[in-house]
Amino acid sequence: MADHVDRVLEQWARERPDLDTSPMGVIGRLGRLSRLIDAELRRTFAAHGLDHASFDVLATMRRSGPPYRLNPAELMRSAMVTSGAITQRLDRLEARGLVARSPSETDGRGVHVTLTEEGRALIDRVLPDHLATEHRVLSGLTDNRQGELAGLLRELLESLGDRGH
Amino acid sequence: MADHVDRVLEQWARERPDLDTSPMGVIGRLGRLSRLIDAELRRTFAAHGLDHASFDVLATMRRSGPPYRLNPAELMRSAMVTSGAITQRLDRLEARGLVARSPSETDGRGVHVTLTEEGRALIDRVLPDHLATEHRVLSGLTDNRQGELAGLLRELLESLGDRGH
DNA sequence: GTTGGATTGCTTAGCGGTGAGGTACTTTTT
DNA sequence: AAAAAGTACCTCACCGCTAAGCAATCCAAC
Numbered sequence: 464m465a466d467h468v469d470r471v472l473e474q475w476a477r478e479r480p481d482l483d484t485s486p487m488g489v490i491g492r493l494g495r496l497s498r499l500i501d502a503e504l505r506r507t508f509a510a511h512g513l514d515h516a517s518f519d520v521l522a523t524m525r526r527s528g529p530p531y532r533l534n535p536a537e538l539m540r541s542a543m544v545t546s547g548a549i550t551q552r553l554d555r556l557e558a559r560g561l562v563a564r565s566p567s568e569t570d571g572r573g574v575h576v577t578l579t580e581e582g583r584a585l586i587d588r589v590l591p592d593h594l595a596t597e598h599r600v601l602s603g604l605t606d607n608r609q610g611e612l613a614g615l616l617r618e619l620l621e622s623l624g625d626r627g628h
Numbered sequence: 629m630a631d632h633v634d635r636v637l638e639q640w641a642r643e644r645p646d647l648d649t650s651p652m653g654v655i656g657r658l659g660r661l662s663r664l665i666d667a668e669l670r671r672t673f674a675a676h677g678l679d680h681a682s683f684d685v686l687a688t689m690r691r692s693g694p695p696y697r698l699n700p701a702e703l704m705r706s707a708m709v710t711s712g713a714i715t716q717r718l719d720r721l722e723a724r725g726l727v728a729r730s731p732s733e734t735d736g737r738g739v740h741v742t743l744t745e746e747g748r749a750l751i752d753r754v755l756p757d758h759l760a761t762e763h764r765v766l767s768g769l770t771d772n773r774q775g776e777l778a779g780l781l782r783e784l785l786e787s788l789g790d791r792g793h
Numbered sequence: 794g795t796t797g798g799a800t801t802g803c804t805t806a807g808c809g810g811t812g813a814g815g816t817a818c819t820t821t822t823t
Numbered sequence: 824a825a826a827a828a829g830t831a832c833c834t835c836a837c838c839g840c841t842a843a844g845c846a847a848t849c850c851a852a853c
Contacts, residue, residue, distance in 0.1 A: 467790050
């Protein structure tokens with residue numbers, strides 16, 4: 464029983480036995496899983512005319528609850544992308560009528576982003592499909608193993624400073 | 629003790645209590661970790677004039693062992709990117725003299741990619757720094773926890789068909 | 794042999810991201 | 824009150840990847 468990363472570690476052990484390559488057992492696998500899963504999720508998004516970036520914004524707005532209004536800065540922190548990326552995401556979504564931008568009343572620099580009725584309808588339509596895909600992707604692990612995994616990932620995230628808010 | 633994804637799950641539980649969003653506990657965290665870790669690794673690569681894509685090719689060639697020769701197709705499978713991406717990676721590396729391309733003697737379609745002496749020297753210079761960074765990134769978990777995590781990630785990868793070779 | 798399907802690597806348009814920088818506004822300092 | 828520092832969002836040049844398509848070659852079945 465060996466996956467791609469096991470082969471990689473074998474190769475390193477042969478070529479550079481002087482180095483401790485064990486961290487690759489975690490980080491290499493995280494990278495590969497991320498790519499594999501993203502490719503899988505992409506198909507579901509595409510089936511609804513979306514991509515990961517657009518889905519991410521719509522989902523973030525939707526789960527914020529009524530009145531479905533956030534700032535670009537909040538979206539930026541949630542998505543962990545730069546401000547330029549958020550501007551462009553919002554440009555695309557606004558052009559499709561899925562979100563609307565309006566100036567903040569209290570801060571002359573600020574902008575309100577609001578989910579339109581169409582945007583809300585779309586994300587609520589995509590969500591069940593998306594969750595079914597995620598469920599399927601993880602179906603190789605029992606619920607218990609999934610829980611263990613989530614716990615370890617949370618530990619690591621917290622150690623890297625990924626606190627909520 | 630709650631990370632960003634815990635907040636997300638709380639929001640979904642409030643807004644869409646009808647949906648089972650538990651898979652996000654794993655997949656959402658995988659995505660965030662991947663972004664955080666990539667950003668961290670990027671700094672080490674940049675300090676040596678590299679990016680993730682270039683490092684990946686050089687490392688794959690290096691660990692393949694003498695004579696440090698692979699095909700674009702093998703690099704493609706290892707990196708999980710499209711053939712166009714590999715072509716472009718090789719263009720960049722070749723322009724810098726870090727790899728060399730030559731036609732295959734046995735297959736008219738094929739190309740040999742070889743690590744140049746400069747390429748080998750560079751990757752051997754970067755590797756210790758890179759591993760130190762990876763080690764530091766994981767230092768929030770004990771060795772045992774890292775091992776558990778690697779095991780769970782391998783289980784998931786195998787269930788998704790990521791066999792070695 | 795010939796034919797038809799794989800396979801190999803390259804090309805290119807388009808997309809989404811970064812990073813540096815800019816403008817406008819707010820907050821803090823003095 | 825004025826100056827300085829910080830914040831919010833946008834702009835734009837550049838970069839790497841995908842996806843679709845192409846030409847060349849291999850190989851397996853007839």
